[in-house]
Amino acid sequence: MNIGIIGAGNIGATAARLFIRAGHQVALSNSRGPDSLAALVGELGPQAQALPVEEAARFGDVVLLAVPWHLPEALPSPASVRGKVVIDAMNPYRPGGGLYDLGEATSSEETAKRLPGARLVKAFNSIWYKHLAENGDVNRPVGGRHAIYVAGDDAEAKAVVRDLVAAIGFDPVDTGSLREGGKKQQPGSPVYDQVLKGAEAQALLRQLYPG
Numbered sequence: 358m359n360i361g362i363i364g365a366g367n368i369g370a371t372a373a374r375l376f377i378r379a380g381h382q383v384a385l386s387n388s389r390g391p392d393s394l395a396a397l398v399g400e401l402g403p404q405a406q407a408l409p410v411e412e413a414a415r416f417g418d419v420v421l422l423a424v425p426w427h428l429p430e431a432l433p434s435p436a437s438v439r440g441k442v443v444i445d446a447m448n449p450y451r452p453g454g455g456l457y458d459l460g461e462a463t464s465s466e467e468t469a470k471r472l473p474g475a476r477l478v479k480a481f482n483s484i485w486y487k488h489l490a491e492n493g494d495v496n497r498p499v500g501g502r503h504a505i506y507v508a509g510d511d512a513e514a515k516a517v518v519r520d521l522v523a524a525i526g527f528d529p530v531d532t533g534s535l536r537e538g539g540k541k542q543q544p545g546s547p548v549y550d551q552v553l554k555g556a557e558a559q560a561l562l563r564q565l566y567p568g
Contacts, residue, residue: 361417362386363410363433365394367486368446369423373397375493375525377404386413388424388431414438419517421481422447426464427457429471439474442514444521446481448544456544463539465508476514479535480507480522483542483549492552493526502528504558506548508538528555532562541566 360376362369365387373383383405385394391407398405414420414433419442424431426447449457449464459467465479481489483506492503505527509515519529532538542548547565548558 358382358418359384359416361408361413361415361420361433362423363413363420363431364423365397366423368481368489369421370397371486371490372421372423372446372481373401373405375489376521377401379521379524384408384413384416386410411437414441417441419444419521420475422468423481425452426450426468427452432468432471435472435474438472441475442511442517443472443475443477444481444518445477445479448482450544461536463536463543465535465539469535476509476511477535478507478509478511478514478518479539479542480505480518480529482506483544483546485550488552495524495526497526499523499528500556501554502526504528504530504548504553504555506530506532506538506542506558508532508535508542510535528558530555530558530562 359382361384362373363386365385376383385407394407398407410433414437420438421444423446426449445465445468469477505522507518507529522529532541
């Protein structure tokens with residue numbers, strides 16, 4: 358499929374490599390414009406291209422958001438992602454450190470308000486980019502791969518993201534809705550940035566959140 362990536366930093370660039378390895382076409386974008394991504398696109402090869410943010414979003418059947426959460430102006434327009442599966446890999450860090458206090462809401466719920474009509478799924482936010490780059494292994498059995506958590510309110514959209522996660526060699530672990538599931542995998546949660554296999558992660562979540 359075509360995957361638009363908004364943000365070409367550690368997570369965005371690493372995900373692009375993995376998606377390309379799995380056979381997908383990728384369009385990368387950032388705030389500095391396509392010319393700044395020439396070296397990266399050259400390294401990634403013919404399955405990659407650099408586009409402005411809006412065009413990358415329109416290119417994608419799936420769109421990955423990997424920009425600072427506190428910069429809503431870095432997001433594509435709602436029209437460009439309406440009806441699409443949008444993966445939110447962002448966390449609500451303040452520019453100077455620490456997290457925004459969102460009360461009972463999660464950062465993905467706030468992102469969903471910024472992008473009405475998008476089919477938002479929280480994923481790739483709780484894994485260190487080096488682990489993302491190095492720990493995927495499609496030859497490992499399901500349940501024995503490094504876990505990547507997935508949360509969302511749209512079951513079909515979550516299934517698309519789970520398939521993507523599995524295709525790049527990780528175990529997708531469903532944590533639930535954008536609110537309850539998002540809280541389980543947000544910064545400061547017991548599973549955030551932890552190296553757990555899929556089966557281990559599921560067992561820990563059952564222990565932490567019985568019922």
